[in-house]
Each structure stands twice: as C-alpha cells, then as structure tokens.
Amino acid sequence: SQQGEEDPQALSIQEGENATMNCSYKTSINNLQWYRQNSGRGLVHLILIRSNEREKHSGRLRVTLDTSKKSSSLLITASRAADTASYFCATDAVGGSNYKLTFGKGTLLTVNP
Amino acid sequence: GAGVSQSPSNKVTEKGKDVELRCDPISGHTALYWYRQSLGQGLEFLIYFQGNSAPDKSGLPSDRFSAERTGGSVSTLTIQRTQQEDSAVYLCASRRQGPAKNIQYFGAGTRLSVL
Numbered sequence: 121s122q123q124g125e126e127d128p129q130a131l132s133i134q135e136g137e138n139a140t141m142n143c144s145y146k147t148s149i150n151n152l153q154w155y156r157q158n159s160g161r162g163l164v165h166l167i168l169i170r171s172n173e174r175e176k177h178s179g180r181l182r183v184t185l186d187t188s189k190k191s192s193s194l195l196i197t198a199s200r201a202a203d204t205a206s207y208f209c210a211t212d213a214v215g216g217s218n219y220k221l222t223f224g225k226g227t228l229l230t231v232n233p
Numbered sequence: 234g235a236g237v238s239q240s241p242s243n244k245v246t247e248k249g250k251d252v253e254l255r256c257d258p259i260s261g262h263t264a265l266y267w268y269r270q271s272l273g274q275g276l277e278f279l280i281y282f283q284g285n286s287a288p289d290k291s292g293l294p295s296d297r298f299s300a301e302r303t304g305g306s307v308s309t310l311t312i313q314r315t316q317q318e319d320s321a322v323y324l325c326a327s328r329r330q331g332p333a334k335n336i337q338y339f340g341a342g343t344r345l346s347v348l
Contacts, residue, residue, distance in 0.1 A: 153336065162237065162324055162339030163276075208275060212335055219264060219283065221335060223276040 125224050126209055132230040139196045141227040143209030144189075150212045152185060153221070154194050157206045166194075166207075171214075201233045235259070237340035239325050245346045246315055254310040254343045256325030263330040266337060267300055267310050270322045279323075282308060284330070315347045 126143050133139050143152070151170045155163040169176045169185045169192065176183045182195040196203055206228050210221040238257040246252050258265050263284045268276040278292040282302040293299070297315075302308040312319055322344050326337040 151334070155339075160341070162326075162341045163337075164339070165336050168334055168336065217289070219281060219289075219335060220278060221337065222278075223268075225273070225275040 126207070126227045128227060129225070130228045130230070132232065133199055135199060135201055135231055135233050137199055137231075139199050139203070139229055139231070141194045141207050141229070143192045143194070143224055145192075145209075145211045145222075146190065147211075147216075148187075148214040150214055152183075152192050152212070153210045154181075154183060154192075155208045155210060155223075157208065157226070159205070163208060196229075199229075199231045201231050203229060204231045205229060237325055237327055237338055239323075239340035239343050241343055242341060243344045243346075245348065247348055248317060249314055251311065251313045252315055252345065254312075254323050254325075254345070256308045256310070256327075256340060258306065258308070258325070258327030259338055261329070262327035262338070263305065264328045265302060265308050266326040266328075267308070268324045268326065269294075270324055270342070272321075276324065279310070312345075315345075317347045320345055320347045 149171055151168055153168045154166045156166055157163045167178045167181055167183050169183050180197045185192045206226040208223050208226045210223045240255045265282045267279040270276050280300045281289040297313045300310045322342040324339055324342045326339045328337045
C-alpha cells in the first residue's frame, strides 16, 4: 500500500474558510513534503518539513508533523478559489534510497467562490 | 528559466501500437524521474536517472516499458504493444544534483489513452 495516505479523499469548502488535510505514513521518514496539482498540470512543491521539525509555515500554509503518530497535516488558511487542486504528501523514508519519494493518493480540495 | 517540458500533452493510440513520450528537464538538473498517475491515484514511480549512473528501473511494470536518457538531458519513455491498462498520465520530474531535500519539479504530463 502507499506509504502516504491522505484524508479526506475530497474536501469542499467556501472561500475564506480554512482547509485541513491529513497524511499518514507507515515507516520512519527523513522528511515529508506537500505538493499541489492543479487539474491537468504537474505537481508543484509547496513545503517540506524535516523529521526533527514539528511545525512549519509558508504564507497561508501551515504544516505539522507528528512522528510518534506518523502523521502530518496541511492547513490552508483563508482559502481562495485558486486553491482548488489536489494535494499530495510525499515521504522520504529512512533506510530507503536517497532519491525516491513515495506519494499518497491525494486530497481533492474544492474551494467554492 | 523554463520548467520541465513534456510532449505530447495528449496521445491517443490503438491497442498494440508503440508510443514514445518525451521529457525535457530543467537545464542543469541531473536527476530525472518518470511516474505514472492513474485516475484518482497517487504517483507510481517508474524509473530514475542520475547523471551517468545506471538508472533505477525497479518501477517499470513490464518489459514493454523502457526509458532512455541521452546526453544526460532529454529522456524518452517508450511503451511497446500498448494495452488499455497503460492509459494514464505519465509525469516527468527533475531535480538538482544531490539528494538533499529531494524537491522535484514536474512537467504537465502526457495523457495517454489506449483505445
């Protein structure tokens, strides 16, 4: 099964609301990344959090990491219609290759204007 | 500079035909990846190239799939005798030399439809 599993699979909110997506993984990691994919486009890197970090911010994004629970969350504050996209977590596993990322199936976020 | 470029953006083919997908990575990026993304799924790793090292082909699903990277830049992914289950979006990504952080830059993908 996938190393990273996001939930919910789909999320629909109104513009201005906050959106929270979660990612769970199975093995120890070096770091965890979040990517965004707009419809018909490639993935775009959003933010990376290292295994020794607990929280990281970038603009309207806040990522938390709980290595004891093997989970991460991505919070998008004050959402905009342009945030509509699929969001994927990707993990870099300890003891794995130093170049592979394992991606989850993603959360489809719809922000309604 | 320019991002990762993939062509064609869409490809429709008949079952049994061969297809070639092209990826032009970001200039100076020595690492290149191919992934497959089926509808509503995450990314499935296919193959990895790094400089002149032997590629990691461990993700190729069958011997009908092959990839090459000439001159350390452009890569082509070839699927021979295509099957309907090969229908998917094929994404290419590249990154700078060195594994630190492993942040990957993706192209827009080639949507392959096998009829």
